Amino acid sequence: MAEKVLMKGNEALAESAIRAGCRCFFGYPITPQTEVAAYMAKRMPQIGGTYLQAESEVAAINMVYGATSTGTRAMTSSSSPGISLKAEGISYLAGSDLPAVIINICRGGPGLGGIQPAQSDYNQATKGLAHGDFHILVLAPNCIQEMCDLVSDAFDLADTYRMPAMILGDGMLGQMMEPVALPEPHESKIEKPWAACGTEMKRPHNVINSLYIKPDELERIVMDRYARYRHIEENEVRYEEFMTEDADIVIVAYGASSRIARNAIMAARAEGIKVGMFRPITLWPFPKKALDRVADTARAFLTVELSMGQMIDDVKLAINCRRPVYLANRTGGMVITPNEILAKIREIKGETL
Amino acid sequence: MSVNHQITIAGFGGQGIQFTGKFLIYAGMQAGYEVTCIPSYGPEMRGGTSACFVVISDDKIGSPIFSNPSLLIAMNTPSFDKYEMSTEPGGYTFVDSTLVDRKAVRDDVTTVYVPATGVASENGIHSLANMVMVGKILKETGIFSYELMEKVMPKLVSAKRPQMVETNLKAIRLGMEL
The missing domain is CATH 3.40.50.970 (Thiamin diphosphate (ThDP)-binding fold, Pyr/PP domains)
Known part of the structure; x- marks a missing residue:
């Protein structure tokens, strides 16, 4: 390296x-x-x-x-x-x-x-x-x-x-x-036989x-x-799982929000709440099958997004809505804090666990 | 003991705020820690203020952005006004007392008043108040050794101005003597 x-x-x-x-x-x-x-x-x-x-x-x-x-x-x-x-x-x-x-x-x-x-x-x-x-x-x-x-x-x-x-x-x-x-x-x-780079009078x-x-x-x-x-x-599907094996609540987040979510997961674990993360690396193709497998053991999902909630629809589709899916978000350029995510995790714990 | 420094550095453009951030994380990287540094790139930059956010940790870094620094460096009054209340209780606030004419309102953080700009000017290194400040921080917190600074500086100073390595190190030494 x-x-x-x-x-x-x-x-x-x-x-x-x-x-x-x-x-x-x-x-x-x-x-x-x-x-x-x-x-x-x-x-x-x-x-x-x-x-x-x-x-x-x-x-x-x-x-x-x-x-x-x-x-x-x-x-x-x-x-x-x-x-x-x-x-x-x-x-x-x-x-x-x-x-x-x-x-x-x-x-x-x-x-x-x-x-x-x-x-x-x-x-x-x-x-x-x-x-x-x-x-x-x-x-x-x-x-x-x-x-x-x-x-x-x-x-x-x-x-x-x-x-x-x-x-x-x-x-x-x-x-x-x-x-x-x-x-x-x-x-x-990777060969590119289709390229328009001059025929040299040797091909069509x-x-x-x-x-x-x-x-x-x-x-x-x-x-x-x-x-x-x-x-x-x-x-070509790619994703990463972090502490999902025993997680009751699985956060789904990508990019910047997945980094912030990591801090919230560590804080939640310190409180005894079993939280993990599923991080799609390819957003298309979305890792549908892998996420659906996580729904076999997770009891609730939480998408963390710096938007009004867009990926959340793909999460619901991937798991066929068989678990509740919550959203923690900020938008407009405001960056969500680990504490805001943690507050949502506590709320979900009260509602569904 | 676990290491997790969250440092906010703020001042006005030209005080070397971004360089200080880069310098600290380079030192952290050389010391074997995980590091991140993100500048504030909002419209306030055009008004002349500058800030950056540094994380130095012995664990993988989640968010590079944080609300409550363990250490605040305020190089001018607007920065002190903006960030004073953000410092984590029990944390440190370093203030350039040449440019900031008021005292801290908090008593739950250690506030260190450093005449960094004054000391730099008296020694003919006007632009290096930031490094005087770094020297004082080294002395007060023990975050890095001076030997590490000697190792790191040549990597960060432009090869076109090699004499600046020693000048920067001198500024750090001046800060350590305060």
């Missing part, structure tokens, strides 16, 4: 992307992710890559479309309002079966919202990012090390399945500094396109894509 260095989440993520072979980055500044773009602006020229500050988020995502069409590993990053602007382009990427990595360092919304950490883009990322039948992979790190590791995995998964992958972070992860062991630079072995043209005028043809393509999605749901 490499020596640990101290880095800000946004910078560590950017460096890790470069080490994973990202050679084109198209950005546009927005708090709290601007350091990603700033870091790329400094580093890309040093390694012979391309950094371009686009004239808008819309332009940036379409530049990604162009770059990734050639088989180049390409990335863009933004924060909530900027991701909404990129949505159309992400739908085109999905409809053209193009890999790409998109970073969302989420802030409070809706609208221009605020600049403090939030998780209120969960539904957008996992369900309703843009028009049409499609999914993107959504990975949710909860520490700087995982931000590095997952951005590397995101490129591999995106290339393997020919679809966009998103790292859904938040202002807390983007801004905080933590020790991290950066991965060694590595080359991808590769065409990158999302327009299918004939409905039967479009239906077939979408159905093929969904067969791939089912394969991903079977094979």
Whole structure:
């Protein structure tokens, strides 16, 4: 393992992307992710890559479309309002079966919202990012090390399945500094025979396109894509369990809120309340089966979210509502405290245990 | 004894608040602890104030954000006004008494008045009040050894200004002598 260095989440993520072979980055500044773009602006020229500050988020995502069409590993990053602007382009990427990595360092919304950490883009990322039948992979790190590791995995998964992958972070992860062991630079072995990178007059043209005028043809393509999605749901689910074995109450939380929940779990255990945590790392595919297994032993669930409660619906669906599911939340950029979570745990204990 | 320091550092832009946070967690990392540091990045930064939140622990760190620090460093009056009440009972508050003209209202925390800015100015190192403060904190709390500071400083000071290693260490020594 490499020596640990101290880095800000946004910078560590950017460096890790470069080490994973990202050679084109198209950005546009927005708090709290601007350091990603700033870091790329400094580093890309040093390694012979391309950094371009686009004239808008819309332009940036379409530049990604162009770059990734050639088989180049390409990335863009933004924060909530900027991701909404990129949505159309992400739908085109999905409809053209193009890999790409998109970073969302989420802030409070809706609208221009605020600049403090939030998780209120969960539904957008996992369900309703843009028009049409499609999914993107959504990975949710909860520490700087995982931000590095997952951005590397995101490129591999995106290339393997020919679809966009998103790292859904938040202002807390983007801004905080933590020790991290950066991965060694590595080359991808994934072949891209579909890339539009010049035929050298040796093969037919590769065409990158999302327009299918004939409905039967479009239906077939979408159905093929969904067969791939089912394969991903079977094979690419990731999650982490913490003290769930004997837990009466299982907290479900990802990203920043899972870190805060950990403090509350330790405090609750000190009071004799058996609390554990189930942390989805892939938000799409959501770890439905694994969570349903936890419902065999847990008596109640508590989702902790920096939103008005979005993931809670996926939790209820995963366990078929066979246990009560509660919500502890703050929103708008307010960060929930361990004490607020602990108060909710005590309340649940009184009601259901 | 378990180690779990939660440190709020606050002052105005230019006092090296963020550097102090980075310095403390780098030292913590070198000492073998888990560490996090998160800056306040709210709109108040544009008004000139700066703050960061540091956790140094011998256990895995959950939240990097906390409401009640075990140690508060207040480098100016607005910061002292904003955070004085947040310090955990039994904790420490270090105040730059050159810039803060009032006394603490709390008696359940140990308040240490350090003329950090004055001492730095008298010694011709105006920008290093933060390191004078670190020196005093080392002396009062024993959080880190001076030897560790000597080891850590060269890693954090820009390679373009190597002479600043000794200047920073001098500031720490001045603080330790207060």
